Amino acid sequence: MTMRLVPGDPMSLGGYWLAGRLGAGGRGVVYDAYDDEGRRFAVKVPRGEVDGQLSDAVWRVSPRHLARVVGVGMDGVVPYIVSEFVEGPDLRQAVERHGPYAGGELAALAAGMATALRSLHAVGIAHRDLRPENVLLSPDGPTVIDLGVTVPGTVGTRTYLAPEVFTGQRPGPEADVFAWGGVTLFAATGHDPFRGESLGGVMHRLLAVDPDLDALPEPLRSLVGRALAKNPADRPSPRELLAGMGDSPEPPYTLGAPEGLAGPPSLGEVAERAYASLTPLQRDEAPGLLLRLLDGDAVCRDEHGVLDRLTEAGLLVRPSVAVPPVPAEAGTLVAVSGERVEPASAALARAWPRLRAWEAGRSPAPGAPAGRDRAVASGHGLPAVSPYPGSAAPPDVTASPDVTAVPDVTALPDVTALPDVTGSPDLTGLYVAHRAMLSDLRRLTQLLPEAGAVSAARASATRWYTRSLLSAIHHHVHGDEALWPLVARAAGDAFDLSPYAGGHEALGPLMERCRAAVDGDLARLGRELKPVLDLLAEHIAGEEAELFPIITERVPPTAWARAERRVAGQVPVRQMAFRVPWLDRHATGEETERILAAAGRSSRVFLALTRPGYRRRERLAFG
Template sequence: MPGDPERLGGYWLAGRLGAGRHGVVYDAYDDAGRRFAVRVPRGPLPRVRPLTHPHLAGVLEVRPGGPAPHVVSEFACGTSLREALSLRGPYAGEELIALATAVASALACLHRAGLTHGDLRPGKVLLTGEGPKVICPGVPGALGCARTYLAPEAVTGQRPGAAGDVFAWGGLVLFAATGEDPFRGGSLGEVMHRVLSCDPDVSVLPPPLRDLVARALSKDPASRPSAADLLLPVTVQVPPLPGPPSLGEVAEELYASLPAAAQGRLRDLLVALASGTPPGTGLDEPVLARLLASGLLVRPSVAVPPVRTEAGTLVAVTGDRLAPASGALFHAWPRLRAWLDQPAEDTRSWARACLPPARPRLGWRGFRFRWATRTVLAAVTLTGAGAVMAEWFRFSPRSRTAPDLDLH
């Protein structure tokens, strides 16, 4: 989006994974092409610190300084629980128990570290190839018609702690079994009334979960079990669902679908863009349209004087030149990285901005050696040039006809 940074710290931002009232989460890559999630909160940084767990998208770095404080987490590639239910329907039996236990174990890890999640709901659980993973801990939720997972104490203005996460866990398990948000309502007042006064029906749950979820949804925080008490024996794995492909995967799939001639022209185009050379595309319009539609390339807008139109005031138009949608492309796509491993001598802007330095800087000794070498070469060149000019003057016709001059 306009105004989004292209780079934070050592991470290149390829696009938004999500955005809300608490901040923006970006799809990010480091210089080696590894994928991460970078979260830029609105307001103060959440109370998190580096932490790893099999069912938690581990926080790797917390950077409070700089113009945009941010949190770097491992990238959990999978479909959210809410999307999964729209694709495959509710969970039941051992799969439901496995899902509930995985989420409970992630909460128990946070609570042992003295942290809470604060916004557990179906959109914050991803079904990855490594099992369910809970993402974005430490951001407190907000009451609303779509957020019916906050504990009663949060509705009455108290600060929910670990017991609030347990309440949200109970609502999440019930959602996974029914496909319906607990305490849902048509207005904020109805949601508040249900959270404070209604007990949802848990009879649809298998016996091992039924009592645990009922206790977790207690209105009294002191009556709820701890997250560690929610763990049950697991006999099956929760089937994963694929998440969004990486930028490199998108680029490689498009490249593989092109004929050989178009592949060569695309390579030349991207290498030219990396060197900062304004290229001619050489690509057919259908191929170029696919590159633009895939989000790999863009045509940057050009500012123009404000012009009144029927649709409003026109302040920019689409330009003719091409540019990478993000500098992350030069890191996230292994094939392109191989093309640019040895950039040409005239590579300047994109190579310097997007690639690691090609060679280390010279130290003081290296500088003195290079200076001395160039000085000697210059002296030899000037001496040779002087000798050639002297011989030319000696044997030129003008030197033979000029009269002798008496300097006395």
């Protein structure tokens, strides 16, 4: 369950907008966060410093059975760690609903955790807080979250701390293996293995008592027994654990969330449910009221109770107003609920696709700032942050005279109906995207250094096209990474995905330099794009030669289609307005038909709306 932000919580960190608290404890606070394009992340603010070792090594970690870290940094004096948001309940919640695990499901859990620890230890990172709450049962299997953070004093939940920690030693990889044994035993019994009435009781059991392992089958019983050895030197490594289990047992074994149990819903899902509960009349009024709130207008009441319903759902709040201290029965009254209504968090305008579509589809008054910028200009509401650092936001494709409106989110490609897929996964969309990225990058690197003096209209169109292309590459790279767990499970230990993770991470700084150069000299922009082209071409060649055969031969087509559907649902409307006609431009007629057939009937309407404006701007940019 996501908790509301409390006084003192930041509104954003490092460009990520905080919607609420996912958890808080001795190690820090974890926030539910969204970027400018509505993608969901978990942002942790540790109680202490971000481990320098983690900062340097995290980019080399294979993402298999781990929540991938996407950023480590400082926002002023506040350290933070950003990781992908993992859907699903934690292991403790799952055991409470499902009961203890056994057989193949228990083996899959143990192997998944050991695989995660092997990846971390391979680059010199110790997790140091492995416990049931930090193992999520995601659609891709068990996933370990909350990587090691330096905090004063002891870390870890008491009953999963290794004995040496109580003697003053710093927890290292061996302590992770001890915790692995404890968590595996918990999953098999439903009880914390070294529980006690007090800290002294827990310490006694950890230091002097061996738990009952009868609930575990072999070979897990022997492996867990070795992992729970009191002497760190007697414990096996994660690699030895996997070898003892015959390496990963998946497939055919899988472990997902129990039926009817899910992780905390996204802010967009909460908002959509609240919107669905409104009456037709209230739904008609909602867009205007919410857009006024985003503009910073003082909206205190509405005739049909829309704001009250959305406030009850936690989307809006009435901030407290200070009053002179007044003695009361429960204490001293110092504040009362105000009449003014405002969004409960700045993340609402990013996380709710329907609201983003409403905002994108409206036209500002002549001379007035557009969208969220109006809220900043008025001194109220939500700050505007461009998704393109160092440059203005690109012109909206849908603002073209050729496109009359942003399609309603309900008219986007159908992602609820899975096509009838047989045979091998269809990789047409990936092949076309690869071709489109490399083709356009080559065109721009050849055109821009010789652009010279061009008209203002052509320069504007070229900058718009470059921004849109960089955004398309960004979404494609992150989409690839979202599909990797599926490829990793299909390939098993026979294939190492870490080189691809390194290649993707290396693109980040190069892309940032290109974004920073978009509004400057076009010749310099062309030079900055060249390294992106070279690295992306190398990465794509390896991906198509090595990963695509694994996908074609080993990944079930329905699983691939389902994963692609999840990735497609993360692309924002504005990017879709470029991406759909862009892929069509670089596809053959047959390829376009296959892409549209997989996306759903409404995608044809979307293409018809966006293609004229895209083609017009492309011609203007490239001549």
